[in-house]
Amino acid sequence: MAIKFITLLILVTSSFYASASLNEIKHRYNEEHQKILNEVEEEELDPEDYSLELKELYFQTYQTEANLFLKNDQFEQSTTQLQSILEAFEYKEDEVSKISEKIEAHQKELQQKKFQKNYSLEINYLSWQREIDIKSPTIKNKIIVTNQATCLGGGLHFSNAYYVYGVEGCLLTGTGDTKEKKSPPKYKESDIPLWGIKTSLNAGMIVSTAGAQLGVKLPLLYSIQNLKNPPDNTFKLKEDHKILFFPTLYTRLPLGTFFIQSEIGPFLDQSNTLYSIGAGFTF
């Protein structure tokens, strides 16, 4: 009995310094290993039928594979097999359970870090202001045009559990109003049609398990809006077509596969703000 214990102690101690592997088990205990696999599958394994030495070898192998996975993210399919064997052996249950929990948590973390692609279809209401020069040979003024439009489009997004990056685009159509009543020339136009395109890059954080997002967008807005020159021919309008750049903050809040979103920016100029509110769904 004493000799058996010392032999086991030497084996166990030495195994701390050696990297146990499934190959070693297969090499030294091939017949038993195959039998164990079958018995685990059939749920017929009796732990008393196998030596403490073999059980310890399985445990060391499991520990080695777990450490490799936690360090290098390389998960061996045999790790799951080893876990089942050790659970069937009811050997070092607490330690096996702790290792299994670590593996599971790491698997979950890796899964959460993995980026996945998804698409969205969305409709947004947006509004922005722009300043347009109105000039005569001697006078130059700026007039404010307030626009609003509906923008229909979609996006491509890459997201994991923490971050989201994407690109979006939509076609917009709407109207604008302008009226200058203080400075010459007195000028008014209402319901000026416009159409255009808005594209944006976005980067955000995912801040809830439901997928609520908070981030920044870099939208480019190209619109065509034909304003008429004032009738007296003295004044001319400049720049009917323009590409506008509005860095914005955005939030997107999901309700299942549907979401609502808003964006506003850039907070730099009193008459140069874009905001939008919209809804859509992801697939």
Added chain:
Amino acid sequence: MKTFLVLIFALAPLTSWGYANFIGHGYPSCLNCHFNPFGGGQLNDYGRVVSATAISARTFYPDNVSEEKLAYLSGFLFRKPKQDHLRLQANYRGFSMYQNPGSEQESKRWITMQSDIRATLKFGENDKFIVSGEYGRVPMPEFPGEGLNEQQYYSRNYFVGHRPNENFGIYLGLMDKLYGIRVIEHIAYSRSNPRVSQNDPVHGISTHFLTKGWEGGISAFVGNLEQEPEYRMKGASGMLEKTVFDLHRIGASFLSSKNDFQRLTSAAIHGRFNIKEGSAILSEIGQTTKSFEDNNGNRTSRYALLQTSVRPWRGLYFLTNIEYQKQNIHQDDYSVRIGPGLQYFPIQRVELRADAYNTRNFSNDNTRKDSWLLLLQTHIWL
């Protein structure tokens, strides 16, 4: 200048109503955290603990300070109450207001809008009987309000309540009218149009009921008795909410009131949606009709509110308020006010807030630059 004064008038009394967006923390009912079952006013013990352990950041606490310790410290004067019957709270709230920052019309000022003490006496099993109220300096410059005498100190909330069981309660005193979502932003069109803002409390009686799937109440009121009689808005209001998908609330409310000069009726539907971990969506759409004795200025206005609240980290909330108002539904003009805001609770009892409001008017007859407001707010309570 006139517009500026009107804005000050409107903005000064930002107040301590409940935070309806905390449905995102899984608290659909105000009763969880407030003595007043419809929200606002003094926090109860549980509300203080939630504020300390779920709402406020713990960045500035050492790691060895446990959540239990934070909960213990959340009581009045930083300790757990030693008796069951009296609860106290003191509040200070002030803010800097900048109008059109960076423009030629830039202006700024500091306003102290709240400095009060609150007390609640409670007795019986599960606090069956409560007496609650607050008293403090009047927030200037909006006082005296309509039909009120000039005063230095005032109370805008006091009531007695009896809750015979957990499902039902009845309350009598000076309270806010039951209507819509009590968002903290009292300048919201959804508060100003139906006149349910912080300076519109009324004396009356309210009932409150709460079941697993439903919550609501009805109130009858005789106006604010401190007002001259002809200004008192007398009437009734009610609100009903249903829990949907175990997480969200949808609801409806109505209000009808009148004094010697005007009659006001209003109705709204609303939704509060829990997007988890503190993130939430609040929405309300309503319509208010005001008719005057002389029929001058009669109008029906329509409003909408969408507030999104996103919590990137514990203690920090990014809010976006999007509001729509059509002052007269028979005219084309309307306004959209949109405002991003940051709300930060760095430690328990301290709230810092920065809000930017962009107001844009849509009109065929008038085009002007947006107006911007920046509000920086500090709120401390003991």
